Every structure is written in structure tokens, then in C-alpha cells.
Amino acid sequence: MFYTIHETLIASKRAPLLTGLSAAMVGLALFVVGLFGLAAYNVRVYMETLEERVEVVAYLRDDATTAEIAEMAGALSSLPPVLAVDVVTKSEALERAYSELPEFSEILSDLAVNPLPASLEIQLRPGNRTAETADRIAEQAGFYPAVEEVQYGQEWVVKLFTLRRMGVVTTTVLGTAFAVVAALIIGTAVRIAIFARREEIKIMQLVGARDGFIHRPFLLEGGITGAIGGALALALTYTTFWSVFNYLFTISWIPWEWAGIGVSAGIVFGVFASGYAVRKHLREI
Numbered sequence: 001m002f003y004t005i006h007e008t009l010i011a012s013k014r015a016p017l018l019t020g021l022s023a024a025m026v027g028l029a030l031f032v033v034g035l036f037g038l039a040a041y042n043v044r045v046y047m048e049t050l051e052e053r054v055e056v057v058a059y060l061r062d063d064a065t066t067a068e069i070a071e072m073a074g075a076l077s078s079l080p081p082v083l084a085v086d087v088v089t090k091s092e093a094l095e096r097a098y099s100e101l102p103e104f105s106e107i108l109s110d111l112a113v114n115p116l117p118a119s120l121e122i123q124l125r126p127g128n129r130t131a132e133t134a135d136r137i138a139e140q141a142g143f144y145p146a147v148e149e150v151q152y153g154q155e156w157v158v159k160l161f162t163l164r165r166m167g168v169v170t171t172t173v174l175g176t177a178f179a180v181v182a183a184l185i186i187g188t189a190v191r192i193a194i195f196a197r198r199e200e201i202k203i204m205q206l207v208g209a210r211d212g213f214i215h216r217p218f219l220l221e222g223g224i225t226g227a228i229g230g231a232l233a234l235a236l237t238y239t240t241f242w243s244v245f246n247y248l249f250t251i252s253w254i255p256w257e258w259a260g261i262g263v264s265a266g267i268v269f270g271v272f273a274s275g276y277a278v279r280k281h282l283r284e285i
Contacts, residue, residue, distance in 0.1 A: 022270075026229025027236065029178030030266050034237035034254075036170060037262075041254045043163065054129040056122040056137045056152040062090075064118065064146035072144050073120055081128035081137060086121040090114050117148065218278040219271050226270020230263035237262075 060069065073085045088096075093116040122137055134152040142150045204214055241253055 023228040027232030030233030058120040058141040083123045083125045222270035222274025226266040230266025
């Protein structure tokens with residue numbers, strides 16, 4: 001173990017620029033992932049807030065009877081994706097309009113007849129607040145003769161879930177691109193270290209040193225490089241979060257479990273990149 005640590009320190013001193021560049025590239029790759037992870041997390045929080053408001057509203061005909069409305073509400077409530085069905089009468093709809101749209105209160109008060117229809121507000125269960133489920137429930141509600149129109153904000157619900165998918169794809173593509181660059185730089189650093197110690201490695205191989213014994217210093221160096229890169233990415237991501245939170249708008253910090261996974265990913269990435277490079281380049285000497 002002492003030999004492994006000693007050789008790792010020597011290798012870092014031998015090519016400090018490459019070691020630093022490797023750590024910086026790992027950090028940059030993970031920072032891009034962390035940045036999009038921060039954005040994706042806040043989009044998810046925002047979307048969860050919006051999803052709580054995803055509901056299907058069935059507007060009723062004026063001649064709908066109380067019995068028909070009760071039958072519809074009971075049938076729709078029994079559907080598995082439905083959490084609750086609230087009946088909103090014409091008078092309740094008018095009261096909401098007065099409270100939520102005060103600028104139109106004078107116009108509404110001048111009307112001789114209440115123009116707002118009664119409706120059924122169909123709330124969906126968590127996990128079922130998707131465009132597909134809302135569309136299916138809307139279609140079922142529309143089968144009833146007493147229903148005049150069904151709405152659930154089709155356009156913005158679809159855009160909401162499209163935005164989520166785009167965020168995942170973008171994070172994956174950019175993170176992978178930077179990770180490939182980081183792997184190439186780590187591989188170059190390992191190759192230079194192997195070339196600088198080629199005579200020593202040949203002697204060790206001649207006296208029977210196992211490959212694992214020769215590999216360990218390089219793997220440790222890769223792990224340390226990855227850990228530094230992971231810590232750098234975490235610092236950059238938190239700095240970005242702090243700047244946005246204090247100077248632009250309120251956002252939420254990612255769960256610290258995610259941050260721990262990010263740093264661990266840097267270590268694992270560094271070890272694997274070094275392991276691949278050392279196996280490849282040792283065959284060349």
C-alpha cells in the first residue's frame with residue numbers, strides 16, 4: 001500500500017499539468033451533468049406543482065338534472081386513476097369568477113342571467129397526472145349526454161411532459177460528450193506516466209511482479225483525479241445554484257444524495273478510465 005501511494009504521488013508530481021487537466025475535464029463533465037441535473041430537478045419540482053393542478057373539467061349542459069350529475073360523479077369517481085370528483089354548480093362558478101376575476105365583477109353583476117355552466121372537476125391520483133391519462137378520462141367523461149364540453153389544458157400538459165423528456169436527453173448527450181473527452185485526457189496522462197516509468201515497469205515484470213501490483217498506482221491516481229473532479233463539479237454546481245438563487249430567482253438545491261452520487265461517479269469514472277488506459281498501454285512497452 002505504501003508503494004502504491006508513493007508511486008501515485010510521484011506520478012502526480014511528474015505531470016502536474018496533465019493531472020490537473022484530467023481533474024478539470026472530469027469536473028467539467030460532471031459539472032455539465034450537475035448543471036442539467038439542477039435544472040432537471042427544479043423543472044421536476046415545478047412540474048410536480050403543475051401536475052397537482054392537472055384536472056379534467058367536464059362542463060355540463062344547462063338542462064342537466066341533479067340525478068344525471070350525481071350518476072356521472074359516482075361513475076367517474078369509481079375509475080382507478082380518479083382521486084375525487086367535485087361538483088361545481090352554476091352559482092359556485094359565479095362566486096369563483098367574482099373572487100378570481102375581480103376586474104370582471106361589474107360586468108358579471110350587470111348580467112341578468114348567470115352565463116357560467118355547472119361542471120365536474122375530476123382530480124387525478126398522483127402518478128396518473130399525465131397527458132395520456134387525462135385524455136382517456138376526458139374521453140370517458142365526454143360520452144355522457146349531459147356533458148357539453150371537456151377540457152384539461154391539452155396543449156400545456158403535452159408541452160410539460162415534452163420538456164421533461166428533452167431535459168433528460170440533453171443531460172445525457174452533453175454529459176457523455178464531456179465524459180469521453182475526460183477519459184481521453186486521463187488516458188493520455190496514464191500513457192505519459194507509463195512511458196516515463198517504462199524501464200522500472202520492465203524490471204518489475206522481469207522479476208515476476210503481478211499486473212495488479214503494477215496497475216494499482218495508476219488506478220489510485222485515476223481515483224484521486226476523479227475525486228478532485230467530482231468535488232470541483234460539486235463546487236461549481238453549488239456556486240451556480242447560489243448565484244441564481246441570490247441574484248435571479250428562487251430555485252431548489254438538489255438532494256445531497258445526488259451530490260454524493262456525483263462525486264462517487266467521478267471516482268469510479270477515474271478508476272475505470274485509468275484501468276482501461278493502463279491495460280492498453282502496458283502492452284506497448
